[in-house]
Amino acid sequence: MTSIFARAMGDDFHRLHPQLRRRFSVGLDSGEMCVGRGVMDRVWHGPAFVKPFLALGGTRNILVPRTGRRVPFTIENVPYTDAYGRETVTFVRTFALPGGERRFDATMVHSAERGCVLDYLGTHQHLASDLHLSAEPDGSLLIRSGEHRFREGRIDVRVPELIGGEAEVRESYDDTTGRFRIRVRVTNRYVGPLFGYEGSFTAHYADVRSLGVRAGLRPVREEIRA
Numbered sequence: 001m002t003s004i005f006a007r008a009m010g011d012d013f014h015r016l017h018p019q020l021r022r023r024f025s026v027g028l029d030s031g032e033m034c035v036g037r038g039v040m041d042r043v044w045h046g047p048a049f050v051k052p053f054l055a056l057g058g059t060r061n062i063l064v065p066r067t068g069r070r071v072p073f074t075i076e077n078v079p080y081t082d083a084y085g086r087e088t089v090t091f092v093r094t095f096a097l098p099g100g101e102r103r104f105d106a107t108m109v110h111s112a113e114r115g116c117v118l119d120y121l122g123t124h125q126h127l128a129s130d131l132h133l134s135a136e137p138d139g140s141l142l143i144r145s146g147e148h149r150f151r152e153g154r155i156d157v158r159v160p161e162l163i164g165g166e167a168e169v170r171e172s173y174d175d176t177t178g179r180f181r182i183r184v185r186v187t188n189r190y191v192g193p194l195f196g197y198e199g200s201f202t203a204h205y206a207d208v209r210s211l212g213v214r215a216g217l218r219p220v221r222e223e224i225r226a
Contacts, residue, residue: 003027004110017139038201060122072096140172
């Protein structure tokens with residue numbers, strides 16, 4: 001068995017930089033977890049009218065409603081088996097912003113049915129997004145979001161493009177500094193940029209089988225619908 005990211009990328013996975021291959025091999029098979037620590041040079045958001053939506057999402061750890069520069073940053077990628085028996089990897093990002101920490105939570109599974117990585121956002125997995133991963137010619141990783149869906153109780157609807165955001169994540173490894181570089185942009189095709197951050201971090205790996213998943217890292221509610 002390979003990681004959920006290697007399964008989604010197929011042969012393209014082997015075109016990634018070796019350090020990216022290790023980072024995205026985190027899973028139950030490898031038995032490794034990865035914690036990245038660094039600094040985001042900039043955390044930004046778009047026009048003033050998007051702030052209420054970011055603030056609302058921030059109540060469930062979806063996106064970040066504040067901005068800052070030189071922001072200390074932590075990302076925790078920890079694999080576990082969820083309540084439905086699926087291999088899951090956390091993508092919990094913590095930003096030490098002025099006024100207090102803010103989290104941007106996601107948990108990811110591989111969806112053979114959808115042919116991609118499925119990204120559940122927030123503490124209650126209300127939003128599910130298709131993620132399409134590819135290796136760039138320089139060995140960096142490009143992630144683009146696809147369809148978004150909202151689930152709560154019996155509600156199960158596709159998020160329309162008018163109010164949805166398209167995410168683009170670029171992650172690379174700098175051999176000179178020994179650091180991962182990341183740039184995230186979320187945009188709406190009608191109103192433009194909504195939210196993003198960019199910076200760098202170093203990664204530390206540990207045995208998840210001995211350490212387990214720390215309290216507060218898993219979502220409060222898990223969603224079975226893909």
